[in-house]
Amino acid sequence: MAKEKRFTTCDGNWAAAHIAYLFSEHAAIYPITPSSTMAEYVDEWASQGKKNLFGEVVKVTEMQSEGGASGAVHGSLQAGALTTTFTASQGLLLMIPNMYKIAGELLPAVFHVSARALAAEALSIFGDHQDVMACRQTGFAMLASASVQEAEDLASVAHLSAIKSSVPFLHFFDGFRTSHEIQKIELLDEEALKAMISEKSLAAFRAKALTPDAPVTRGTAQNGDVYFQAREAANRYYAEVPDIVARYMGEISELTGREYRPFDYYGDPKAENIIIAMGSVTETIKETIDYLAAKGKKVGLMVVRLYRPFSTKYFLKALPASVKRIAVLDRTKEPGSVGEPLFVDVKAVFQGRKNAPLVIGGRYGLSSKDTSPAQIVSVFENLDMNEPKDDFTIGIVDDVTFKSLPLKEEISIVKPGTTECKFYGLGSDGTVGANKNTIKIIGSHTPKYCQAYFDYDSKKSGGYTCSHLRFGDLPIKAPYLVSTPDFVACHVPSYLEKYDVLKGIKDGGTLLLNSLWDEAETVKRIPDNVKGIIGRKHIKLYIINATKIAAEIGLGNRTNTILQSAFFKITGIIPYEDAVKYMKDAIVKSYGKKGENVVNMNYAAVDRGGEYTEVTIPAEWAEISAKFETPNKDRLAPVFVKEIADVVNSQNGDSLPVSAFLPYADGTMPAGTAAYEKRGVAVTVPSWDPEKCIQCNTCAFVCPHAAIRPFLLTAEEAEKAPAALKKAAGKAILKE
Numbered sequence: 001m002a003k004e005k006r007f008t009t010c011d012g013n014w015a016a017a018h019i020a021y022l023f024s025e026h027a028a029i030y031p032i033t034p035s036s037t038m039a040e041y042v043d044e045w046a047s048q049g050k051k052n053l054f055g056e057v058v059k060v061t062e063m064q065s066e067g068g069a070s071g072a073v074h075g076s077l078q079a080g081a082l083t084t085t086f087t088a089s090q091g092l093l094l095m096i097p098n099m100y101k102i103a104g105e106l107l108p109a110v111f112h113v114s115a116r117a118l119a120a121e122a123l124s125i126f127g128d129h130q131d132v133m134a135c136r137q138t139g140f141a142m143l144a145s146a147s148v149q150e151a152e153d154l155a156s157v158a159h160l161s162a163i164k165s166s167v168p169f170l171h172f173f174d175g176f177r178t179s180h181e182i183q184k185i186e187l188l189d190e191e192a193l194k195a196m197i198s199e200k201s202l203a204a205f206r207a208k209a210l211t212p213d214a215p216v217t218r219g220t221a222q223n224g225d226v227y228f229q230a231r232e233a234a235n236r237y238y239a240e241v242p243d244i245v246a247r248y249m250g251e252i253s254e255l256t257g258r259e260y261r262p263f264d265y266y267g268d269p270k271a272e273n274i275i276i277a278m279g280s281v282t283e284t285i286k287e288t289i290d291y292l293a294a295k296g297k298k299v300g301l302m303v304v305r306l307y308r309p310f311s312t313k314y315f316l317k318a319l320p321a322s323v324k325r326i327a328v329l330d331r332t333k334e335p336g337s338v339g340e341p342l343f344v345d346v347k348a349v350f351q352g353r354k355n356a357p358l359v360i361g362g363r364y365g366l367s368s369k370d371t372s373p374a375q376i377v378s379v380f381e382n383l384d385m386n387e388p389k390d391d392f393t394i395g396i397v398d399d400v401t402f403k404s405l406p407l408k409e410e411i412s413i414v415k416p417g418t419t420e421c422k423f424y425g426l427g428s429d430g431t432v433g434a435n436k437n438t439i440k441i442i443g444s445h446t447p448k449y450c451q452a453y454f455d456y457d458s459k460k461s462g463g464y465t466c467s468h469l470r471f472g473d474l475p476i477k478a479p480y481l482v483s484t485p486d487f488v489a490c491h492v493p494s495y496l497e498k499y500d501v502l503k504g505i506k507d508g509g510t511l512l513l514n515s516l517w518d519e520a521e522t523v524k525r526i527p528d529n530v531k532g533i534i535g536r537k538h539i540k541l542y543i544i545n546a547t548k549i550a551a552e553i554g555l556g557n558r559t560n561t562i563l564q565s566a567f568f569k570i571t572g573i574i575p576y577e578d579a580v581k582y583m584k585d586a587i588v589k590s591y592g593k594k595g596e597n598v599v600n601m602n603y604a605a606v607d608r609g610g611e612y613t614e615v616t617i618p619a620e621w622a623e624i625s626a627k628f629e630t631p632n633k634d635r636l637a638p639v640f641v642k643e644i645a646d647v648v649n650s651q652n653g654d655s656l657p658v659s660a661f662l663p664y665a666d667g668t669m670p671a672g673t674a675a676y677e678k679r680g681v682a683v684t685v686p687s688w689d690p691e692k693c694i695q696c697n698t699c700a701f702v703c704p705h706a707a708i709r710p711f712l713l714t715a716e717e718a719e720k721a722p723a724a725l726k727k728a729a730g731k732a733i734l735k736e
Helices: 012-021 036-047 066-078 089-093 096-104 148-165 190-196 198-207 228-232 234-255 281-293 314-319 341-348 372-386 431-446 520-527 528-536 546-553 560-570 575-596 596-607 619-623 639-649 658-664 699-704 715-720
Strands: 007-009 026-027 059-062 083-087 110-115 139-142 169-175 182-187 262-269 273-277 301-302 306-308 325-328 358-363 417-425 449-456 464-472 486-491 511-516 538-542 613-615
Touching: 007 012, 007 431, 012 036, 012 083, 012 110, 012 148, 012 169, 026 036, 026 066, 036 059, 036 083, 036 325, 066 083, 066 089, 066 096, 083 089, 089 169, 110 619, 139 148, 139 234, 139 520, 148 182, 148 190, 148 198, 148 341, 190 234, 228 511, 234 306, 234 314, 262 281, 262 314, 262 511, 273 281, 281 301, 281 372, 325 341, 325 372, 341 358, 358 417, 372 486, 417 431, 417 560, 431 464, 431 560, 431 575, 511 560, 520 560, 520 613, 528 619, 538 560, 546 560, 546 596, 560 575, 560 596, 575 596, 619 715, 639 658
Parallel strands: 026 059, 026 083, 083 110, 110 169, 139 169, 273 301, 273 325, 325 358, 417 486, 486 511, 511 538
Antiparallel strands: 007 182, 139 306, 182 449, 262 301, 417 464, 449 464, 538 613
16 A cells, blocks of 8 residues: 655755755754754754664764765765765865765765855855866766755655665755745655665665774875776775666656656657756756747757766766757856856767757856746747857846847746746845744645745844745746736835835736825835836735834834734735734744743734735826935945945846956955945834933944944033934043
């Protein structure tokens, strides 16, 4: 009798960590964004006594550096323990010396990496493939996942294959785009996974363990007379890896019904033009292929899953014979190279072959730059040209070296019945946390598929956040930002002036605004560009003073639960009475440790989420043609502030061309630019009370933008001061 399928709603880091825990006996960890939560999950499960596939609690060791973590992995493997770690970016690079040793000594480690950009002209915490590409020479096999579900499935393939082949694996997926995206996934059957482990290979690994009972010498030095030959002696292990991976992919496919191969082809079987890529972009390409196929286009995609060792046999087996032109997309940049890594590998496959297809290469998505369906359409259109542009870029405007393909208007290609939402919030106001609960409520209590992704700036607390949610009756394969929302929630009133919050909203969509004012005053204060969109696109406008409600309840600036409740009531995604119950269950889980008072305040927030008003839209709004403009564009400020900083702060940085950065190509920027950033996100202004002030000056010390400035006045200055000026007798008298 077949077992009932089990599902959970989680992010990519959870999915990978879940499998890593099952297959590991030891995890040596050191935190780094965006991989930290994988280590945190494993540490939490170990502290709770969770058992792995071998009936043991995983031993977790937190080291003091990435080099220490990889060294601990190396030592643990030599002792015969199945060992894992989690890292990214510069942290991964600091592990490279130990990675060479682990691979050279044929130890079956598995590193799970949420792939991230490297610090070059500037640091970036966001995702691309620069870090993993810097490790392709270490001897680690490399396996790429494209979605949250694949992060679980292929993590299993990585662990099983490492044990069977004695070759260490680097399992990677896109940082933030997959690591932090939340999806509903099917959990793998643990008993079935355990049955897949090669007991013979595992016993052989155990037998290699360094022990006083069977002493050997390992980690020697070799001279030029033998080192070369010894390096080549490992060739047979690597030659076997593709077949081993293919075997385990087959077993996972049989177990789950999801097809995996080292290279997977998707699209028209007689396509002449195809794209080759790996990672989350392949999901976007698949959806775009379906969109183009409906228009009569015959195009395809080769998904690279096993990147190292690169198997020509499996590559050619998956490639349709009809293919004449190939565009290879790399999510990395190697300055000065003849081409990026995946492009070079594909070119090498066809070296010397008759009737080889034309192969061109392009770059995309550095530092989590969003890669949309419109950009993929541009790639296919480039392939159609008489002379396709090679060494191209997508998603940017290169007006210096002219490598970019044309930017096209965004298109909506999500499956019918999919609802798309955007929630604009303030870092630390709870918006992101509430939306995580929302998507998990929908995923756990309805048959709907769901997806959530959270777009942050780097300011964290007090900074910009935008939550992108999708849910529907069909699987959601859209690893790109929501650009055509059905529902928009603006939790910070000043954002209407700062950002183009209604950009791309569908006709007949909905706007929920957290407004500090009543209906009449709100109508006066809404900017003309927003009024025009509301009028022309027949947008339903709801307002709620969540800020006032939160203050009355005692939640301070935490408006999230109130607005979450309003969202469920307005949209009717699930019956509101059920939503209230599920929200309150989530509150206990999220805030239970903070005490009954906090839980009760959030309960009250849920109950008051229905206190919104639907605004009657004046007919004349449809005639307003004003467009969104960068705030303060005509103010007196340095060129850098006006042409770059202000544009970036209005969330329009994607529109800046390459030429804008010519003066700053080395990463240098002017100092003192924070003085020009007036974020205006506070809904209350501090007021000094002279009677209560003890003149400690702590308020001035901690105020981030120096809004509070104490002055010690002379008697003459105090006498001349305006009557409205608040003042008090000085308690600290300065003496010469």
